[in-house]
Every structure is written in C-alpha cells, then in structure tokens.
Amino acid sequence: MVTLHALTDHARQLVLSPNRSMDWKGNLYVLLAASVVLLILAVGMALNGAWLVLPFAGIEIIALGSAMRLTLRKLDFREVITVQNGVLRLERGRDIPDFNLTFPQQSVRFLVDGPDRPMGLPLIDLVALGHCYRLGEFLNRADRFKLARVLKEQLNLQVSKYNTFQRTSF
Known part of the structure; x- marks a missing residue:
C-alpha cells in the first residue's frame, strides 16, 4: 500500500x-470464531467417547493463533x-x-x-x-x-x- x-x-x-486484509483485532475475532466451532466439535466427540480429540483441538487453536501472529508480524x-x-x-x-x-x-x-x-x-x-x-x-x-x-x-x-x-x- x-x-x-x-x-x-x-x-x-x-x-x-x-x-493486509485485517489487523490483529480482526484476526482475533476470526481465531475466536474458529476456536468456538472447533471446541464445540471436540467436546461433542469427547462426550461420545473420543476424548483424545480434546488435546489436539487445543494444539490446533494454538497453532492457528501462532501462524496468524507470525503472518501479521511479517506484514507490519x-x-x-x-x-x-x-x-x-x-x-x-x-x-x-x-x-x-x-x-x-x-x-x-x-x-x-x-x-x-x-x-x-x-x-x-x-x-x-x-x-x-x-x-x-x-x-x-x-x-x-x-x-x-x-x-x-x-x-x-x-x-x-x-x-x-x-x-x-x-
């Protein structure tokens, strides 16, 4: 620009x-929305007996947040x-x-x-x-x-x- x-x-x-399309605040909203959807699915699977999905859901959220932060740092x-x-x-x-x-x-x-x-x-x-x-x-x-x-x-x-x-x- x-x-x-x-x-x-x-x-x-x-x-x-x-x-860049969004600032850090906009990306936090995207991360929050993805986290909510992911956790709803992971909790549903855990209630059906696949409890091992929960730690990997947490790892996915952390990885997505880290990737977003690194990308925005590069674009700053x-x-x-x-x-x-x-x-x-x-x-x-x-x-x-x-x-x-x-x-x-x-x-x-x-x-x-x-x-x-x-x-x-x-x-x-x-x-x-x-x-x-x-x-x-x-x-x-x-x-x-x-x-x-x-x-x-x-x-x-x-x-x-x-x-x-x-x-x-x-």
Whole structure:
C-alpha cells in the first residue's frame, strides 16, 4: 500500500506497507470464531467417547493463533520516505526504524525498470551517493506503478528509466 502524507507545506512523507486484509483485532475475532466451532466439535466427540480429540483441538487453536501472529508480524513492515527542506530520509522497519539513511535531495535519483513480461513487476531503486537501495519489494504490481507515479508527480523527485542510466555494481 502506498500512502502520501503532507506533514507541512514543505514536508511530505511517503509510507510503503504490504497489503493486509485485517489487523490483529480482526484476526482475533476470526481465531475466536474458529476456536468456538472447533471446541464445540471436540467436546461433542469427547462426550461420545473420543476424548483424545480434546488435546489436539487445543494444539490446533494454538497453532492457528501462532501462524496468524507470525503472518501479521511479517506484514507490519514499513518503508518511509520523508522529503523535507532539501533532505530525503529513508527508513525501514517494523515498530521503530531498523534502517535509517539521510541524503541531500539533489544527490538522489530513482530508477524504474519496467517489467520484462506483460504481467511482470517493475523494479524501483533509490540511487544515492554511490549506493543502490531497492524500494517496495513487498508491493504488488499496481502499487509499484503508483509508487513510481507518486515519486515523480507528487514529490517532484528525479525518476529515470533503467535504459537511460548506466547500472554498475557496488
């Protein structure tokens, strides 16, 4: 998901995050509903003599809850690009930034490599001070095109196609 926020007249913030259908609270409701159904079935089987089903029902509920939590933790990742007073800041992380870089805005260039095949994903790189940083690897196809458009039109940053730039390995 690509969202643009105007912090002040001269400051803009672009937040990139993976798509997710529900937050943790919504997933807790799904887990609760699945647990109720599972426990009703397990108790019914236990009353008919298959008591060994109860511990496995508990294990299934714990496994489902753990899988939901791990998935949501992975989808909580964000990349934040802030442009303010001629400075571009790139931050990556979950709750707090694990990765934080600051560049002069004039030294930053964004490269967009169009998809090789009809339904391929475009690649978007931030190139600054001799280093290349891949942006939005978790974004879907439509969001990557939106990111390229927002960088060029809304943030007025330099966006180039790969064929106009000599790519080198660093």
